[in-house]
Amino acid sequence: MKFLGHVVRFIVSAIVLLVVGWIVPQFTIGGFWSALVLALVIALLGWIIEGIFGKKTTPFGRGIVGFLVSALVIWIAQFVVSGVSVSILGALLAALVIGIIDLFLPVSTPFEAGKSK
Secondary structure, X not given: OHHHHHHHHHHHHHHHHHHHHHHOOOEEEOOHHHHHHHHHHHHHHHHHHHHHHOHHHOOOOXXXXXXXXXXXXXXXXXXXXXXXXXXXXXXXXHHHHHHHHHHHOOOOOHHHHOOOO
């Protein structure tokens, strides 16, 4: 059952990324599969950053550092995932929109779900 929950979280994250791609200029996603892979890459990069620098500097952290790290992770992820194109401004706006959406529809990634908050 835990695996299914992780799959649902990634699907919801991909849908959120598609919505962000529709709203944010200079942030384009080729389709659902690109968004799903982008959600996975963002989660993996966030997990790596958390392992190196700690919870406060991750994309899942709050505040200006978490916001800037989120934008950086989104911008870096475009080089890993085909069908995704993001400018620096687009990454900043996407991080802002994702943060706002997260206020109303909290979506945790599988790497985040197993950790205590």
